[in-house]
Amino acid sequence: MSELSRRNFLKNGLLAGTVMLSPAALLNTKLSAQTGGKKEKVRLAVVGAGSRGQYLMQCVLALQEHENMELVAICDVYEPSIQSALLLAPGVKVFRDYRALLEMKDLDGIIVATPLHEHAAPTIDALNNGIHVFCEKAMALTLEDTYAMAEAHLRTGNVLQIGHQRLFDPRFLKGMNYVHSGEIGKVTQMRAFWHRHNNWRRPVPSDQPELERFINWRLYRDYSLGLMTELASHHIQVANWVKKALPKVVRGAGSISYWKDGREVEDNVALIYSYEDGTQFIYDSMIQNRKYGLEIQVLGDKGTLELENNRKFYEEPPVPPKPPGIVQLIQDLESNVFGKIPLGSSSWEPELAIQERGYPILANNPRPDWWPAWEWRDGSLEQVIGFADAIREGKAIPGMFEQCYYGSIWTILGQMAIDSGQAVTMPDKYLI
Amino acid sequence: MEVFHHTFFAMGTRLNVVIPRLTNANGLLLADEIEKVVKSEENRLSCFMVDSDVSFINSNAIIKPVSVTDEMSEVLNLSQKFNTETSGAFDPALYFYTQATRDESYIDEQGSLGWKDVLWNPLEKQLFIKNPRTGLDYGGFGKGWALEKILKLLKKHKVDSAFISFGESSISVIGEHPLGKSWPLSITHPQSGALLELELNGQSVSVSGLKRSENNDNLKSHVIRSVDFTSIKDHNIVVVSTDSPMISEVLSTAITSANELQIKTIKMNFPKAKIYQCRQDMLEFERIN
Numbered sequence: 001m002s003e004l005s006r007r008n009f010l011k012n013g014l015l016a017g018t019v020m021l022s023p024a025a026l027l028n029t030k031l032s033a034q035t036g037g038k039k040e041k042v043r044l045a046v047v048g049a050g051s052r053g054q055y056l057m058q059c060v061l062a063l064q065e066h067e068n069m070e071l072v073a074i075c076d077v078y079e080p081s082i083q084s085a086l087l088l089a090p091g092v093k094v095f096r097d098y099r100a101l102l103e104m105k106d107l108d109g110i111i112v113a114t115p116l117h118e119h120a121a122p123t124i125d126a127l128n129n130g131i132h133v134f135c136e137k138a139m140a141l142t143l144e145d146t147y148a149m150a151e152a153h154l155r156t157g158n159v160l161q162i163g164h165q166r167l168f169d170p171r172f173l174k175g176m177n178y179v180h181s182g183e184i185g186k187v188t189q190m191r192a193f194w195h196r197h198n199n200w201r202r203p204v205p206s207d208q209p210e211l212e213r214f215i216n217w218r219l220y221r222d223y224s225l226g227l228m229t230e231l232a233s234h235h236i237q238v239a240n241w242v243k244k245a246l247p248k249v250v251r252g253a254g255s256i257s258y259w260k261d262g263r264e265v266e267d268n269v270a271l272i273y274s275y276e277d278g279t280q281f282i283y284d285s286m287i288q289n290r291k292y293g294l295e296i297q298v299l300g301d302k303g304t305l306e307l308e309n310n311r312k313f314y315e316e317p318p319v320p321p322k323p324p325g326i327v328q329l330i331q332d333l334e335s336n337v338f339g340k341i342p343l344g345s346s347s348w349e350p351e352l353a354i355q356e357r358g359y360p361i362l363a364n365n366p367r368p369d370w371w372p373a374w375e376w377r378d379g380s381l382e383q384v385i386g387f388a389d390a391i392r393e394g395k396a397i398p399g400m401f402e403q404c405y406y407g408s409i410w411t412i413l414g415q416m417a418i419d420s421g422q423a424v425t426m427p428d429k430y431l432i
Numbered sequence: 433m434e435v436f437h438h439t440f441f442a443m444g445t446r447l448n449v450v451i452p453r454l455t456n457a458n459g460l461l462l463a464d465e466i467e468k469v470v471k472s473e474e475n476r477l478s479c480f481m482v483d484s485d486v487s488f489i490n491s492n493a494i495i496k497p498v499s500v501t502d503e504m505s506e507v508l509n510l511s512q513k514f515n516t517e518t519s520g521a522f523d524p525a526l527y528f529y530t531q532a533t534r535d536e537s538y539i540d541e542q543g544s545l546g547w548k549d550v551l552w553n554p555l556e557k558q559l560f561i562k563n564p565r566t567g568l569d570y571g572g573f574g575k576g577w578a579l580e581k582i583l584k585l586l587k588k589h590k591v592d593s594a595f596i597s598f599g600e601s602s603i604s605v606i607g608e609h610p611l612g613k614s615w616p617l618s619i620t621h622p623q624s625g626a627l628l629e630l631e632l633n634g635q636s637v638s639v640s641g642l643k644r645s646e647n648n649d650n651l652k653s654h655v656i657r658s659v660d661f662t663s664i665k666d667h668n669i670v671v672v673s674t675d676s677p678m679i680s681e682v683l684s685t686a687i688t689s690a691n692e693l694q695i696k697t698i699k700m701n702f703p704k705a706k707i708y709q710c711r712q713d714m715l716e717f718e719r720i721n
Binding site: 319320321322323325326329330333334336337338339340341342343 | 433434435437439440441446448450452595597600603609610611612615616617618619620629639
C-alpha cells in the first residue's frame with residue numbers, strides 16, 4: 001500500500017470508526033495475563049527512574065517470574081532518583097545517558113518515563129535501533145514530536161506502546177463492551193473531570209533552588225502542558241475510544257486561578273471536544289478542590305456509565321434477578337414440592353440502594369494468586385504484560401497505537417485551544 | 433405444575449409475582465396490567481420522581497394550599513387516620529430527614545415537623561404544609577398501598593392462588609398454596625439468625641428494620657424515628673401480619689420507630705394484627721401482642 005493510500009485508508013477508517021481499538025484484542029491480553037505460562041524472556045530497561053519510572057520498575061519486578069521478564073538497566077541523570085531506584089532493583093546496570101543504554105546487547109525494550117519533553121528523543125532513537133518502546137503518556141510536548149515518534153514507529157515496525165493503562169483496565173474493557181454493543185444506547189455526551197486539592201509540587205532541596213524547574217517540570221511550559229498532558233490525556237483517549245472516532249473541533253479555556261506561585265501551566269481548565277455526529281465531550285480539571293475526584297461519564301439514551309467508579313445505570317432498569325427465596329418457591333412449585341419460602345438473609349441484598357447507586361460494570365475483578373497486593377488491577381500491570389507480549393510477537397496490538405497517538409494529538413490541540421481562545425481543529429498533516 | 437412468574441423493578445425495588453397453574457400467555461397479559469397499576473401508583477407517590485403528585489405537593493404546598501386528586505385525597509385521608517391511630521408513630525411527612533438531607537444536625541432547631549405541620553382539609557381536598565422543612569415521603573406506605581391495588585386486580589381476574597413479594601419486605605398471598613392449606617414463610621434475622629415461621633392464607637406480611645448494603649455485610653436501617661427524627665440504628669426487625677398489605681406496612685414501619693406509649697396505642701387500635709420483633713441480641717422472634 002502506498003503511503004498516500006495508507007493515509008487515506010486510515011483517515012477514512014477512523015472517520016468510519018472501523019480501525020479504532022477492539023476491546024476483544026485487549027481481553028486476549030488480559031487472559032494472557034491471567035494464565036501466564038512459559039514465555040520467551042523479555043529484557044527491559046527503564047529510562048527515567050523518577051517516581052513514575054520506579055512504579056513501572058515495580059511492575060516489571062512483580063511480573064519477572066510469572067511473565068518471564070527481566071529488568072536489566074535503568075537510566076537517569078538525577079542521582080537521588082538513581083539511588084532510590086537501586087533500592088528497588090539492586091544490581092541493575094545504571095546509565096546516565098540513554099544513548100549508551102541503547103547500545104546494550106540483548107536489550108528487547110525500554111520503558112520511557114522521563115519528563116514529557118524528553119519522551120521523543122529516546123523513543124525515536126530506540127525504535128531506530130531496533131528496540132521496542134513503552135512510553136508513558138502523553139506522547140510528547142509538541143505535535144511535531146508526537147508525529148515524529150509515530151513516524152518512527154510506523155517506519156521501523158517496532159512496537160511503540162503508550163502508557164494509557166485504561167486500555168488494559170478490566171472495568172474499562174467491560175464498559176467499552178457495553179458501549180459498543182449498544183447496551184447504553186446512542187452516546188451523545190461524555191463528561192469527565194479530574195479534581196485534586198494540592199499544589200502539584202514536588203519538594204526541591206533547599207540548598208539547590210536551581211533544581212526547581214528540573215524537579216517541578218510539570219509546572220513549566222518548556223517541559224509539560226500541565227493538567228492537559230499529565231491528567232486530561234487519559235480521558236481524551238477514553239472519549240475517542242468510546243466514540244470510535246476523533247473529535248472535529250475543540251474549544252477551551254484555562255487559567256492560573258489559585259496556585260499563583262510562578263508556575264506557567266493552568267491550575268483550572270475546561271474544554272469541549274465536539275465530534276462529527278454531534279457528540280460533545282466536556283472536560284474540566286482543577287487542583288484546588290477534590291470533592292468530585294475523577295470520573296468519566298458516558299451518557300447514552302439507554303444508560304450511563306461511570307467508568308472510573310465502575311458503575312452502570314439504566315434509563316429504564318432491566319428485568320431484575322429474582323431473589324433466592326422466590327427462585328426456590330418457583331422451583332418447588334414446578335416440582336410439586338411443598339417447601340418453606342425463605343425470606344431475609346442475603347435475599348435482602350438489593351432493595352432500594354441498588355437502583356439509586358447503579359450496578360457494577362465489572363462485578364468481580366479478582367487477582368490471580370501471584371498478583372501483587374499493591375496493584376489493584378487498574379491495567380497498570382496488564383499494560384506491561386501487553387508490552388512484553390507485543391515484543392515477543394514483534395508487533396503491537398492492532399489499533400492501539402493509533403488510539404494513543406490521537407489521544408496525545410488532541411490533548412495538545414486542547415492546550416492550543418486554551419492558549420488561543422479559538423476553536424481548534426487537527427491539521428491533516430497529523431493524520432497517520 | 434405450571435407456574436407463571438414475573439419480576440420487575442418498581443418503587444426502587446423489585447416486585448415478584450408467582451401464580452401457580454397459570455399459563456404463560458395469560459400470565460403475561462396479567463403482568464402487563466400489574467405493571468401499569470404499580471407504575472401509576474409510583475407516579476403518584478414517589479418522592480424521587482419529579483412529576484409525581486407527591487413531588488408536586490412537596491414543591492408547592494409550602495407556598496399555598498394545593499388541590500389534590502381523588503386518589504391522592506384517599507392517600508392523605510389514610511395518612512391522617514394511621515397517624516392518629518399510631519399516636520404519631522406513622523409519619524409520612526419526614527421527607528426532609530428521610531431523603532432531602534439525611535442530616536440529623538438540625539434536629540434541635542427543627543423539633544416540630546412532620547405530619548403535625550401538614551394541614552389537610554379532606555372536604556376541600558386541599559393541603560398546606562406550614563413548615564418548609566416538612567415534605568411527604570411514602571416510603572413506609574407505598575408498597576403496601578400498591579399491593580392492595582394488585583390484590584384487587586388479581587381477584588378481579590379470578591386468581592385464587594398467588595404469592596406476591598414487593599422488595600421481600602412486603603408480601604401478600606391470595607388463597608391457599610396449591611400443595612397445602614397455607615403458604616409457609618420463614619423469615620431470618622440477618623444478624624442473629626433468629627427464625628420466624630408463618631403460615632399465610634390470604635394474609636399480608638411486612639418486615640421493617642434492616643436491610644443489607646449492596647457491597648458489604650454492613651447492616652443499616654432506613655427508618656426515621658418520628659419522635660426525635662433520628663434514624664433507627666438498632667438492629668431490630670419488626671414483622672407484622674394482617675389481612676391488609678397496607679396496614680401491615682404502616683404498622684411495621686410505625687412500630688420500628690415507636691416509643692412504648694405509641695406501641696401501646698397501636699396494639700389497642702389494631703387488635704387483629706400479629707406483631708413480632710427480634711433484636712440483634714435475641715435468639716428468637718417474640719410476639720408482642
